[in-house]
Amino acid sequence: MRRQVFGNSEELERVIRIAVNDVENVIELKMHEYNLLKHCSRVGLPRQPLCDDLLPLVEKIDFVKRKMMRFVTLNEDLPSRDYLLGHSSSRRVASLNLENVVVGLEDDLLKVMRRLTGPPSSREIVSILGMGGIGKTTLAKKVYHHPEVRNRFDVHIWITISQEYQTRDLLLGILACIFQLKNEVQNETYRLAVGDEIKESSDDQLMDMIHKKLKYRRYLVIMDDIWSKGIWDLMTRIFPDDNNGSRIILTSRHKEVAEHADPDSNPHEMSLLNSDNSWKLLHDKVFGSQHDVCPCELEKIGKQVAQKCQGLPLALLVVAGHLSKISRTRECWDDVAKTISKIVSSEPDKCLGVLAMSYSYLPHHLKACFLSIGVFPEDFVIATERLIQLWVAEGFLRHERLKSMEQVGKECLEDLISRNLILVRKRRFNGELITCGVHDLVRDLILRQGEKEKFLKVTRTHDVITRFIDTASKPHVHRYSSHSRISQGDCWNSTSSLTRTLYLFNGLKHALRPSKQIPFLARFKLLRVLAILHYTFQDFPLEITKLVHLRYLEFNCHDDLQCSVSELYNLQNLIFRRHSDLPVEIWKMKLLRHLEVKKISSFPVPSSTYTTGSSSKLQNLEVLSDLSISCCSNEMFTRTPNLKRLKLHGAWEECRRDTISQTLNSLYCLTELEILKIKCSRKLYPHPLPSKYVLPNSLMRLTLRCTYLPWEDMANIVTLPNLQVLKIKDNGFDGDAWRLSDEEIFNQLKFLLIDRTNLKRWKAGSVNFPKLQHLVLKRCIYLEEIPKDIGEIYTLESIELLNCRTSAAKSVKEIQEEQESMGNDCLSVRIHDKPCKIQTISNDCLLISFCFVRKQNSYNPPNPSFVT
Structure with a gap:
């Protein structure tokens, strides 16, 4: 007779989710039906009450509830099935002999060894982080068994935590390591007496015993595969800090665990293997490290196979095991190169099962966010903004007080990154995430799990x-x-x-x-x-307007957006990839948050007599792109009061000097605006006159392109109290001289880009940019030199020059030399003079890239290149 109604908690969770989805389906189908009836010309159509449809489902939920209570009652005193079966990620990885892998770990081993044997004398926590199968446990074992480590520490303790653990078993494991001391092992009577004492001791007594045994001894503790902060809080109190150089190593997939254990210590984050080390590992496992017998005809395809494993040692070992069993012919290895994913999936317990541990430990709402990444193709670079929009539309994110849904989404994304499930592709200079992706092996897990759960x-x-x-x-x-x-x-x-x-x-x-x-x-x-990409409907597809539950819509057609699009009253994101006039009915879409059209040439504002059932405002609209300058007016922006991001464009005939000034003034009422981009088509007037206008104080990022404003107009921008990023592209400002007085101070500016301008002379100092971190100058072929006082900015981290004059490059060198003469040796210079595809304009122009990197207060993104 089965004691459990459900096999495990995963099965129980699946049954509950199906029941909830069934209820949601019935309710939303009924809403769809009511919407059709509302627009139907016939009146008095019979409607089946909602309660009649829900009654069978209510009974089903009651049944699930009773079974769930019985499951909890029967299993509350039992250890989990996974624990009883000895399921742990460490055991699974060990079955692949990952502990014998040393390729690519040399630098990691050296860094960790330095932290174990060097200062400080106080107890230190060394955290080793990385995704499943990257070699964390392997590295810890290499350190644990290293002769220098064995000789340095008096006591060596290794405990594997994993997801499911029993506190008493962990305590007994620690004591077993402690009692391996030679002077105690030799005394059989003592060992037996201690054994009887342990059997009769409570957990608290065991903790006290461990603490006393470790007191005044220099110990090394390896806590392998730790998943939660709670277990650290429980175990840390038994390890004394006697200021004698004791060390604790944690291996984990979760960055928050490491930060919780020691907020002041930098974790050691493991990286994926590069292509050379990947091939070396694959080669050594197939042919043996002592004999280089790989046939020449297999080496090229072998390197391709290694490359497709994307640097994950676990995947390389699985593929190497497969290659070891097949014929060493090019045809067989070609087949392997084409079916890497299938080979890895064929070893679920060894490979995907290791990564599945990370998935099973996710909170419920993060599981949905993680699985949804599977909609994107393999090796797809995912824009984080789009991903978060999908999460919001799907209802995966939980509302939190005082936080926007975008903020909640960013936190969820960073959570998945800290768990080493999502890879960072690009970040901005300030660490903000731009694009992300997943390892192919993780994607295989997503697709398998998503299909299994009918997700x-x-x-x-x-x-x-x-x-x-x-x-x-x-x-x-x-x-x-x-x-x-x-x-x-x-x-x-x-x-x-x-x-x-x-x-x-x-x-x-x-x-x-x-x-x-x-x-x-x-x-x-x-x-x-x-979302229908790479396809254009001939006519506006009216059937879309009947999908009343739509929250995210991305498509394209040769028609303009039709007025019937306003029937999508739940729509939050509308992305239309062609030029279009917008119908006035757009103002009825009260939930619209993100409106992106390739070019909006007309956006009529409803008149005072226009009625929409409520005030004609788009209160929730936060992103608007790409709006014509001719559409901008105070009346329009007062009806979109919560805009945070705005992109404007201007045609040749629209970019008159007075028009641009009027447009900029109309933006002042947007008190929530954070990002503004303006792009005009061409220069109209060779000598524009300065004017006075006021931009929103909330502005944090400003990009001006082809606006040809005079440099004197910078006085309107310098007053912005929150501006952090300023980009001037293609003569966003016009003139050969930019002079800043000591009173003109960019108090918060951190990133300044000037790209392709006729600027010749620039007068500025450290007082003008007190918080500048990055200065980028591109194709400034007339600029003679960079102000020397720029080097006095304490926060400056980098200067980059691209296709600028040699005299400007020389002035940068002088800045660096001056700083070195003053003892500022943390300023380093790198020069790259590789050939540039952009044709140089004169002999005095060349491609030079300088990077000044201040080691303190600098952010080092995973990807060495950053964008803004």
Whole structure:
């Protein structure tokens, strides 16, 4: 007789989630039905009460509730099944002999050894961080068994925590390590007496015993595979700090655990192997490290195989094990190169199972955020802004007081990064995340787990789609993503009417009759996210306007946006990739938060007689792009009071001097505006006159391109109290001289970019830029020199010159030399004079890149290149 109703907590969670989804489906289907009836010409159509539809589901939920209570009662005193089976990520990795891997760990080993054997004398925590399978435990073992370490410490303790642990077992494991001391092992009577004492001791007594045994001894403790802050809080009190150089090493996938253990210590973060070390590891495991017998015809394809493992030792070992079992022919190795993903997936317990530990430990809302990344194609560089918009639209994020949904989304994303599940691709100079991605092995885990939980279905070729139609179309898959161009009929057959997300990355094949498009979109009554890329509808698809649950819409058509788009009253994100006039009905879309059109040439403001059922304001609109300058007015911006990001463009005939000044003045009422970009088409007047205008004080980032403002106009910008980033591109400012007085101070400016300008002379000093961190000058072919006082800015971290005069480069060298003569040796210079694709304009112009890096107060992004 089974004591458990459900096999484990994962199965219980899945049953509860299905029940909740069923209820949500019924409610939203009823909402869709009511919306259609509201627009129907016939009156008095019969409606089935919602309670009648929900009654069977309420009974189902009650049944699940009773079973759940029974499950909790029967299992509250039992250790988890995973623990009883000895399931731990460390054991799984050990089965691959990862402890024998030394390739690529030499530098890591040296750095950790220095921290163990060097200062300080107080007890120090050394955290080793990295994704599953990257070699954290391997590195810890190399340190643990190193002769220098064995001789330095009196006591050596190794305990593996893992996700599931028993406190008493951990304490007994520590005592077992302690009693390996020679003078105590030799005394059998003492050992037996201690054994009897341990059996009768409580956990608190065991902790006290450990503390006494370690007192005044120099010890090394390895806490391998630690997952939570709670276990650290429990264990740290048993390790005394006697100022004798004791050390504790933590290995974890979670950065927050390391920061909690010791906020003042920098964790040692492990990196993926480079291409050379990847090939060396693969080669050594297949052919043996002592014999270089790899045939020449296999070396090239072997390096390709290693490259596809993307530097993860765990994946390399799995593939190496497979290569060791097959014939050493080019044909066989070619097949391996084409099926790396399948080979890795064929060892679920050894490879994907290790990464699955990270997934199973995620909070429920982070599981959904993590799995949703599977909609993107392999090696896709994911814009974090788009990803967070999808999370908001799907309802994955939890509302928090005093935080916007974007802030919550960024915190969730950083949480996943700190757990080493998501890779950082690019950050801004201040550490803000721009793009991210996932390792291919992690993506395989996402696709496998997403399909298992009926969370997500991804198809990549037409053959895969066909099989899915035949075998898997009956289950309700809530999210569907296609990475190949498919027909509307395929999309109809391969998705469920209950699908909530439809992402078509390569668009649709043209219908047989383009004039009569198949209304395949009408069947997706519960759709929340619809993105159709690389496809253009001939006419505006009216069936989209019936999808009343849509929150995110991205598509394209040859028509302008139609007034009926306002029927999507739940829409939050509208992305339209073509020029368009906007209908006045847009003002009815009260939940709209992000409106992006390639170019908005007309955006009419409703008149005072225009009624929308409420005030004609877009209170929730935060992002607006790309609006024509001619549309800007005080009346419009007072109706969008919460704009945070605004992008403006101006055609040749619109960019008159008085028009630009008037536009800039109209922005003052946008008290929440943080990012402003203005791009005009061409220069109209060779000598624009300075004018006075006021920009919003909330502005943090400003980009001006082809606006040809006089440098004297900078007086209007220098007063902005929160401005941190200023970019001047393609003669955003015009004139050959920029002179700043001592009273003109950019109090918060951290990043300054000047790209392609006719500036010749620049007079400024450290007083003008007290907090500047990065200065970038590109294609400033007329600039003679950089002000010498720039070097006096204490916060300055880098200066970059690209395609500038040699005299300007010389002035930068002089700044560096002057700083060195004053004892400022933390300023380093790097010069790159590689050939530039941009044709130089004169012999006095060349490509030079300087980087001054102050070692203190500097941010080092994972990717050495940063953008703003």
